[in-house]
Amino acid sequence: MTANKFFPCLVGALLASSLLLSGCSQFSPPKTSEQTSATSLIPIAAFFDQQAISNISLSPDGQWIAFFKELDGIRNIFLVAQYSGVDQAVAITEASDPIASFRWAKTGNKLFFLKDDGGNENTQIYRLTFDPQSPSQNTVIKALTDNPKVKYKLLEQVKDHPMRLVVMANHDNEQHLDVYHLDTSSGELTRVAKNQQGFSQFKFNAKGQPVIAISSNPDNSNSLYIQNKGQWQVVFRTKFGEDIDLLEFDDVTRQVYVRANIEGRDKQELLRLGLATHTFYTIHKDPNNQSDLNNVLFNDNGQPIATIYYGGHQRTYPLNNDFAIHWDRINKHFGDDVEITIESINEKTKQWQVHIASDVTVESAHRYNAETGEFHPLLAQPAAIEPHLLSKRQSITYLARDGVEIQAYLTLPKNRSKNLPTIILPHGGPWARDYWTLSSNYFNPIAQLLANRGYAVLQPNFRASLGFGKHFVNLGNKNWGTGGMQHDLTDGVNYLIAQGIANKNRVGIMGASYGGYAALAGITYTPDLYKAAVSYVGPSSLITLLESFPAHFRPYLGQFYSAVGDPLIEADRIDMHGRSPINFVKRIKTPLLLVQGANDPRVTKLESDNIAKVMNENKMAIEYILAEDEGHGFQKRNNKLAYIIAMERFFAKHLGGRVSHHVETELEQHLATLKVDINTL
DSSP states (O other): OGGGGTSOOOOOOOOOOHHHHTSOOOOOOOSSOOOOSOOOOOOHHHHTOTTOOEEEEEOTTSSEEEEEEEETTEEEEEEEETTOOGGGOEESOOOSSOEEEEEEOSSSSEEEEEEOSTTOOOOEEEEEEEOTTOTTTSEEEEESOOOTTSOEEEEEEOSSSTTEEEEEEOSSOTTOOEEEEEETTTOOEEEEEOOTTOEEEEEEOTTSOEEEEEEEOTTSOEEEEEEETTEEEEEEEOOTTOOEEEEEEETTTTEEEEEEOOTTOSSOEEEEEETTTTEEEEEEOOTTSOSOEEEEEEOTTSOEEEEEEESSSEEEEESSHHHHHHHHHHHHHHOSSSEEEEEEEETTTTEEEEEEEOSSSOOEEEEEETTTOOEEESSOOOOSSOGGGSOOEEEEEEEOTTSOEEEEEEEOOTTOOSSEEEEEOOOSSSSOOOOSSGGGOTTHHHHHHHHHTTOEEEEEEOTTOTTSOHHHHHTTTTOTTTSHHHHHHHHHHHHHHHTTOEEEEEEEEEEETHHHHHHHHHHHHSTTTOSEEEEESOOSOHHHHHHTSOGGGGGGOHHHHHHTOOTTSHHHHHHHHHTOGGGGGGGOOSOEEEEEETTOSSSOHHHHHHHHHHHHHTTOOEEEEEETTOBSBOOSHHHHHHHHHHHHHHHHHHHOOOOOOOOOHHHHHHHHHHBOOGGGO
């Protein structure tokens, strides 16, 4: 879904009849008896463990492990030799802004990483070289790009020239992300393809030349192009609202594997396209007809060996006997109460990188030797919170008022399931979704924190969420704010009330990005439903939202125009006005907490400023947290913890949940610096 990368869920969306309350529940209350005594209050900092590691990645030769960990509250890259402990790892970057991503170079002791400035999303590309004898002392970092007004995206390393990178950037024209080769020795940038067609995806040959591409069209369709004698030729165009994603290209057989819901399909399937015949063949689809294709594993020859689908939980299907044998062995080793993800398979070394996660444990990484069948943890780390102290996270379904089935995750306080203060927590995107595991979403640890404070937390995959078919996605078109997307949240509230779980007088809503918009829509269009709301980088006006997108977003906004509207079309503009919470502030009865990054290029500071000013002028209950050094979501530890402290206190004040009274003086002082005097706006 192309638009997902522009307005993602934050690691980022919108009264009920008795009919919906009676149908399709998979919820079963805990078997433990009701207890009024509360479980221990877990410190906020423990949910965002400073020692936690993520993005664990083996080097191509298997000798080194790189990963993310905080250094002075900022996400940096750490390095450790294989079979060593995490306590022996050393920081090989000391960035003052969080590292966005990294990848190993195919040869040598090198990595490439991306980082922006203060959350502005204009990522720059860096090369890091370390000395194996002394990686902490002899590390050299070279900026391969250095233009703060340009966004650079690293796509891949050229197969025939591994130290040459394929990148996209709006370097020569701010409205076009063209394709370039970046020489990692000299830093020379050479354009290899203009992107006037609005290409969002490419596949490249061994020389790094683009041979297949997908464009996102203004009418919310997609076109598949191939290179033919130096010219781009359209070989397939989807219908409105259909998706096609490039997965793998076999340069020898001239076949490409795609994920698509085209030609009458509702769910995305694994398809093979022959470039000579321009014909699609189905390789695999969900046997349960429940979910879109979530992921595919390929071998070194470019052949698919397993497919992955995700409804309420992950399901993996082997496509050949060899993988099936290994998959069975891995599942028997780790058991049934976890989700297992194969991150990488090195066919030369026979080493697989396997990640394990559950709803109450953070992700862990393991090395599996496919030759010997042995397992070895890559980096063992103690849990900041013992899993038994966290709440089980249930996948449930309920019926919306029009009969549409909504999958959701429900997290309840330990030993309690009735008459609870409740938080509705819609994800961002909205073309994203929530998953079951603790590490899979920025807000899943927050759901656990809220459950520990005594709240029931519901995270619905409302219509327009990804993973449940194109019909479900397109049900969200023109349904922001006052339509089905928001009704799905309202209906979720009423479902919990009917089940006796939620106290109807103590319901709040919180979300980020689209979820922040849903929170604002909730308190303007259903003003009696919620008693407290938190909007985190949420747009208050759909018109200014679309008008403020960066120039390089413009070629990819077809889905936004279909789902939200085009402000240049008068009828759409009128409709967008009617779905913009900023125009209905006087309806609000609910206290509101705003959280905003000053450098956010997607949902600009103006969105929060405007609604704060109008609410303040009308003497409404409004609080405002602003970080001057953040963008679309807080990344720096002190900012993140400070706003969560404010959120916890806000909900405790208005909904009656528990609150921590032991906060570090330094964090208290930092929080004070983030609070906005709204009278000065």
